[in-house]
Amino acid sequence: MSPGPGHESIFQDDNQATRSRLSRFKDSFIPLITPAILNKSPRKQLHPTAYLDGLRGFAAFLVYWQHHQVWARVAISAGHIFENGFGYDGQYYFACIPFIRILFTGGHVAVTTFFVISGYVLSMKPLKCIHAKEYTKLEDSVASALFRRWLRLYIPAIGTTFAYFTIWHVFGIWTAYPKHQDTYLGEVYNWYLQFKKMSWVFQNEKPGESWFEYNFHLWSIPTEFRGSVVIYSLQIAISRCTRNARLAVQVALMFYFLFIVDGWFCAMFIGGMFICDLELLAQNNNLPSFFSIFQKHKTRIFQFLFIFAIYLSGVPSYNPFDMRIIQSTPGWYYLSLLRARVMNDYKWFYLFWSSMFIVSSIPHLPWFRKFLESRFCQYLGRISFALYLVHGPILWTLADRMYAVVGWLREDRNEGLKPYENLFPVSKKGPLGLELAFLVPHLVILPFTFWVAEIATKVFDEPSVKISHWAYRKGLGKA
Numbered sequence: 001m002s003p004g005p006g007h008e009s010i011f012q013d014d015n016q017a018t019r020s021r022l023s024r025f026k027d028s029f030i031p032l033i034t035p036a037i038l039n040k041s042p043r044k045q046l047h048p049t050a051y052l053d054g055l056r057g058f059a060a061f062l063v064y065w066q067h068h069q070v071w072a073r074v075a076i077s078a079g080h081i082f083e084n085g086f087g088y089d090g091q092y093y094f095a096c097i098p099f100i101r102i103l104f105t106g107g108h109v110a111v112t113t114f115f116v117i118s119g120y121v122l123s124m125k126p127l128k129c130i131h132a133k134e135y136t137k138l139e140d141s142v143a144s145a146l147f148r149r150w151l152r153l154y155i156p157a158i159g160t161t162f163a164y165f166t167i168w169h170v171f172g173i174w175t176a177y178p179k180h181q182d183t184y185l186g187e188v189y190n191w192y193l194q195f196k197k198m199s200w201v202f203q204n205e206k207p208g209e210s211w212f213e214y215n216f217h218l219w220s221i222p223t224e225f226r227g228s229v230v231i232y233s234l235q236i237a238i239s240r241c242t243r244n245a246r247l248a249v250q251v252a253l254m255f256y257f258l259f260i261v262d263g264w265f266c267a268m269f270i271g272g273m274f275i276c277d278l279e280l281l282a283q284n285n286n287l288p289s290f291f292s293i294f295q296k297h298k299t300r301i302f303q304f305l306f307i308f309a310i311y312l313s314g315v316p317s318y319n320p321f322d323m324r325i326i327q328s329t330p331g332w333y334y335l336s337l338l339r340a341r342v343m344n345d346y347k348w349f350y351l352f353w354s355s356m357f358i359v360s361s362i363p364h365l366p367w368f369r370k371f372l373e374s375r376f377c378q379y380l381g382r383i384s385f386a387l388y389l390v391h392g393p394i395l396w397t398l399a400d401r402m403y404a405v406v407g408w409l410r411e412d413r414n415e416g417l418k419p420y421e422n423l424f425p426v427s428k429k430g431p432l433g434l435e436l437a438f439l440v441p442h443l444v445i446l447p448f449t450f451w452v453a454e455i456a457t458k459v460f461d462e463p464s465v466k467i468s469h470w471a472y473r474k475g476l477g478k479a
Contacts, residue, residue, distance in 0.1 A: 035451050036379060046373055049124070050381075051362055052117050054372030057380025057387075059110035064391040064449065066107030067217070068442075069095075069433055071395055072403045074410055081432065083318035085329035095433040098331065099307075101314040104433045108347065109313035111220055112268055112355040118224060119231055119272020120359065126235040127277055130246070131284070138239055146232045147475065148468035153221050154199065155464035156389055160456055161214040164393040165191060174416025175396045178213035201225045217392045227269035234270065243281070244288060250274045259340045264348035271356045279363070302364035309357035312350045320347040386456035387449070394449050402441035 070079045082105050086096040095104040102109065122145065129138035167173060169184040181187040191214055197203070198212045201222040212218045234253070238246045253270050257263035281287045294301055316329045323346065326336045339346045362369050371377065380387070404410075404420040407428065426437040 035447075036454055043375065046378070049121070050378065051369045051372040052121065052359075053381030053384075054374070054377030055359070055362065055381075056114065056117055057377050057382070057384040058372065059106075059113045060384040060387045061380055062102070062106035062110040063217075063388060064107075065103070066105050066110075067391065067395060068399065068445070069104055069438075071399070072408045072438055078432070080318055083316065084325065085314065085316040085332060087330040088316065088325070088328065093433075094431040096314075098314055099310050102310055105317075106313060108315075108317060109351050109354050109358075112348070112351040113358060114220065115224070115227055115265055115268035116272040116275070116355045116359045118227060119269035119274075120276045121272075122228060122231050122269075123235065123273040123276045124280075126232075126239075127273070127280055130235070130239050131280060131286075135239060138235070142232050142235055144472055146229070147472045149228045149232075150225060151468040151471060152464050153225055155467060156385060156456065156460040157198075157212075157215075157218055157221055158195065159460035160386075160389045160393070161191065161195070161212070161218075165214060167397075173397060176400060176410075176413040176416070177216075177396055198222060215389070215392045217388065223265050227265050230266050231269050231273055234273065243286065247274070247277065247288070250277065258349065258352065259342060262343050264343060264345075264352060267352055268355065271352065272359065275356070275360045299364055302361040305357040306361040306365060306368070309354045309361070312354035312357075315347050315350040315354075317347040320345045383450065383453040383457045386461050387453040389460075390452050390456050391449055394445070394452060398448060399441065399445050402445055406437045406441055408437065 066082075069082060073079075081091060081093055082095060082101075084091070084096070086092060086098060086101070095101060125141050126138055126145075129135070129141060165180075165187050166184075168175065168180060169187060174180075181190050194212055194214060198218065198221070203222075234250075238249050241249065250270055250273060254267045254274065257267035257270070278287065278291075282291075312335075316326050316332065319325055321344065323336060323339075326332050326339075326346065335350070336346075339349050343349050362372065400417060401420045404414075404417040405423045406426040407422050409421055410417060426440050428435045428437045430436055430439075
């Protein structure tokens with residue numbers, strides 16, 4: 001018995017609906033997981049400060065690279081070598097040579113550069129309003145930015161860490177950090193307790209005591225928010241000051257946070273605002289007459305500042321609470337005399353100047369700016385936040401096992417790595433930091449990390465921008 005015409009119509013409708021659902025799934029899922037290297041779309045036109053995106057992206061890569069350098073060699077205490085200067089304690093390694101060492105331990109200056117860039121970028125629109133004396137627009141801009149800032153920073157952190165521990169329980173994956181809870185609900189509750197502490201950005205605990213165990217690299221997120229609050233408050237406070245008074249207040253506050261109190265991150269955010277203010281004034285030929293003294297030698301000055309910045313970025317920091325280490329490091333004794341005595345962790349003092357000089361000098365170094373505006377650096381810039389968020393979880397899952405496979409063995413927290421140890425041992429010949437056994441795993445780890453960062457950008461980072469804008473618009477109600 002064959003179905004009638006009505007049945008054929010029903011089957012056709014069902015088939016069309018199925019094809020439609022499959023098409024929608026393909027259109028949404030395939031682009032989500034497709035690596036950018038397979039995307040043939042033409043390059044977008046660069047905006048005037050695209051070099052800052054490139055700098056942020058390259059800095060995120062330096063954070064990734066430094067964490068892997070130290071983590072792979074936990075058993076040989078390589079951190080003691082990498083983090084100290086060339087020649088300290090009679091140790092001479094290629095990776096510790098001044099200027100070269102930024103490629104191995106540049107993660108420290110990368111983080112401070114993030115803060116200076118944030119101060120710059122968060123100040124761009126408000127400062128334009130201040131210069132134009134458009135105070136109503138300034139109020140609207142700061143109100144919107146401050147409302148959205150917490151959501152913008154924390155939604156990606158929530159999403160990536162929640163996905164990280166969920167993967168443990170779904171697939172039964174062992175990780176060295178943190179200690180796993182017996183049940184998934186127990187993990188959710190422990191994650192909540194940890195996140196609750198991290199979300200309170202004005203806590204008075206010492207660094208390290210309140211680190212988020214599900215990704216302790218996220219210590220910088222509360223710091224980023226606190227610095228943002230400082231910037232937004234300062235923009236309102238000095239909005240009606242004269243040009244010279246406004247600049248003087250910024251300089252005075254940087255001095256205060258560096259030399260009077262230990263507020264190094266506040267100095268970095270205000271430093272970014274100060275650089276942005278000066279550049280906007282320069283564009284309008286409205287700099288204070290004082291700067292005309294340096295006009296003739298501007299290019300050489302910024303070239304020197306950049307070179308000096310790279311040197312300062314290598315500040316010895318294995319134990320940044322013991323001044324004897326920096327004083328006994330070749331090339332650092334006289335610099336140690338300049339440090340701010342009030343600062344508990346002395347490395348932030350030198351990294352403040354390093355990141356300030358780097359960000360301010362780039363517009364005057366065409367060769368470096370061109371590098372930062374290259375496709376690769378702009379790609380890194382687009383995924384920089386997600387790269388920062390996911391490189392730790394990947395380090396403690398995939399990378400841990402890859403390092404064990406080629407012969408990097410850990411002495412502690414290694415119970416889950418035993419089945420992988422020395423499966424395919426690779427020679428450790430080569431200079432420290434560039435051994436064959438270290439480079440080979442990155443043929444897998446690096447592209448995988450980039451790919452996961454792209455997915456996290458599409459799933460968590462970009463939606464956080466839209467969600468925060470939506471929440472603010474809903475809060476405003478109807479005009």
